[in-house]
Amino acid sequence: MPGARAAITAVFFAFALPIGLWAGAIPALLRQSGSDGRQLGIALTLHTAAYIGAMAAGGQLARRIAPRRLVLAALGLVALAFPLLYAAGSPLMLTLALIGTGASGGLLDLAMNTEGTALERRLGRPILLSMHAAASLAFALGAFGGSLVATQAGPLWLVLPVWAVFAPVAWWLARLAPAPEPAPLTVAARPRRVERGRGVGLIGLLLGLCIGAEIAAQMWSASFLERQARELAAFAGAGAAFFAGCQALTRLVGDRLRHAFGDRRVITGSLLIGVAGYALVAGVPGFAAGVLGFALVGFGTACVVPCCFALLARDPERASAALGSASLVAGLIRLPTPLYLGFVAAAWGEEVAFAGIAAGLAAGALLAQRGLRALD
Template sequence: MTSSRTAVAVAFVVNGALYGSWAARVPALADQAGVGTGGLGLALLGPSVAMILTASPAAKACARWGARPVLAVCLPAACLLLPVLGLAGSVWTLGLALALLGGLMGAVDVSMNIGAVAVVHQLGRPLMPVFHAGFSFGGLAGSLGAAGAAALAVVPGVQFAVVGAVGLIAVLVTVRAVPGERTAAEERPAGGYREVMARGRLWLLAGVAVCAAVAEGACAEWSALFLVDERGFGEAGAAAAYSVFAVAIAVTRLTGERAQRRFGPYRLLVGSGALAATGVFLAAVVPSDTAAYLGFGLAGIGLAFCFPLAMDLAGAAGREPGGTGGERELGFVTTIAYAGLLGGPPVIGGVATLTQLTVAMAVAGVVALLIVPAALGARRAGRTEPARPGSTVDIAG
């Protein structure tokens, strides 16, 4: 019988694999649809906007019916839609398919995080970074599969059909073990967002998530161009630096339970933010190949815990005596974090246009450093905020 921990982990891995699979084939999708740079930029805007629009309704649905039904509908639907994306033949069909897929994945992201918070509560173990490691490794597997498909000249539609089928089978086998389905007695209206928005701690946790998202997006989307244009790297060397960053995040997240037990969530956030900023500054300021690889590696290690811990603490902030709750809080923080994912890379690009990429990467380092005061403020706010009945928020550390 599948455990709730395994079921939630499968959801994270499948969601990461879906994302890694299509994101790595964007050039092939653009060629297939005959889309230029401008049209592609608009098409890629669709999934980010859709994720923002679906995060809050998904959280409300989870509050009313539980995480399991939402995940059981949206993740299989995303697996089925992925092959459709591979058939896109114009900018309009590509944009529509990406927007629909982004909306579904946004709902999946919220519901799987709510399920993860429930598992953390049930087991009494700080497993959120470990679950997010599943997403990271799923994304790596999806991108490696996409690279292999591209090398073998396999069209995106065929590759996506295989990935979607494997993901669908994995989800259907395990999804019934995802925790969070409410009984009729537990169902409650999903309103009350005004009360959620009035809580300073949640705004500060959202700030942590936004800063982490912007810094991670800058390293992921701008590091290669920065190293080629400003440091004279070849394309292979620049790609290797990004791989160091991505693998550092994935591997570090596997150590999340031990690290959180030792330092506590808030100390870990403070240290992680400082380490991430140090890494980005090192890569941006020191003109050395070694500094670049070391810097992006340190940035990956530092950023590995920030987003998962923000989600964990947000969900725990709404925890109720019976082990349910936290959906509105997590949905609120996730929605704001997605805005960071949407706006961060263009802002970094704008700074680079007005100045140079070195300055833009340094700005990303400043953003990462802002995680430190935001985490300290959230800890302080958690101590002064009136306690909710049954809340299990861990403000130690």
Template structure:
């Protein structure tokens, strides 16, 4: 193998490991914050409404940052945004960690959310650049590593809580570790791609195709968000299982979702994105819908597992389609799709809760199943341009 050939292989490989590191630390930072919410609530003496305000601050910071970072990533290159943003996201964990009051906590979480949103868009944009250098699907594995990072962060948070380590000290240790990883990973990122003539007539504003992809992301994220809050309650309150059995519903959903994301690149290479999304949407919708009709704990757990399998590969393909429609505005398009997807994640529990209060929880959980079928029917939207 010639020296030039070795370089063309090594550089994308280094960039792949670098982007993987950013997906892991982004998931780990979010998992760390989530795991210590009970401790922060107790330390600051917050009620449920105040905790909700804090959670909203994270979401608001992320969404606001996403509106800006897409333009920066397109103008400067995603690597030039991702490097500093990763360090800033790690450092921002110190603010909520050492907050002594609700106003300080809210401000800290706004900053943390902004850092998280900035890294999210920049790393997804850069992942598509790395995939173009590879010439084969690799995006699903990145999303799987985000889930791994979330599990690592949540697991370490649980251990820290068990050891009665203070939130400030815990967040400081995590911030230092994530900052070091970000500094090291930054060296492996690819330089900005050369801008090419765009095939899009409209260079400004939001393109209709991007809006529709964002709607698909919203529907999938709504289902994901609803599982976290309502799957345990469905098992416990509707099917009358024990708390231990009820807890397995979301655990099985999350495990299947993470596992099958590792298989997503293999599947899309052989089936193509349209067939994969169509099949995944059908598995999710039929699996969850069938489980709700059978009305049995075992069927429900299997249905939640199938729902996780179905959702696992859809969002990566939606992001892939959005980011590759026009490489010159990849950051902006991904930012819009990410914003709608984030909105679905937040809206899911609320929508299911409202519908359940008007009818019952079984009908409420049927909504994500129906939306998954809609996504399956809309699979041609992810066809490569």
């Protein structure tokens, strides 16, 4: 079991590394492909659609294929998709590559979280946030390194660290002993609220609001900070790096927070911290204020998605289906988020776009406080 936990945690790390590298390299990739903010918004919208579709389909596949096999297959697809993204030389190629990374990443996201929540149930204690901490750490390293490598050597060089990490992780996972079958729950023990459409829908809504806020920090912070201080362009990935680094630090203690306060209180408090972060980014100009604001967003979004996944996975027989269904609901917010950011930022400025994200997180905190009470 310890070996399985370490291997799945390594998968979370591998999953986030190429995304972090891409986030840090966005300004360089936009120049390389000749794309602007609106074209990026459209491309990321299609990326998100592919991501959501793959997660929904993965929820059904995971009921027929062992999630661990699904993880291995998705790892291979991601390792092939991201080099195409780093090599994109036109807006069309950038868009097609983002669709590919979205589809492969969504499948891997669903499969690894299904496997992670199943492992958490078998161990009988919270561990999911520590796995997400590894993902945040990988994203932070990637975001910082991505901006440096892309500006100094070129985005295509980012392929090397991706393959260097993916190969041993896939080999390690393939050598694990098969996971035991989950014991079925009795009728009395089934979490009725989450099984109902309203419970899954509410959690999906919270997932969408939180992931939309994460997308804004991951994909728009580098361009925003570069405009705040052109002389610091090589360090424009600092916003995404501090965002993910603070996520990682929070997730290291997040399972203790879940145990002490319950998922609903952790979700509510986290979203309010995210509101404060985006309010700082939107309201206070300057490179340093922007980095601090994105760091607060990292603190605020760290626990929300893992807590939501844990709530959805309380019934082992329906965990993958619930994750897939909630992903579809989350898509109602996730899908237009890149488009919203691209067009609002172009029309009125990124500060206005970030203020809208803050308002969405505030609405999510209110929903979580009132709607998740029965799920504690």
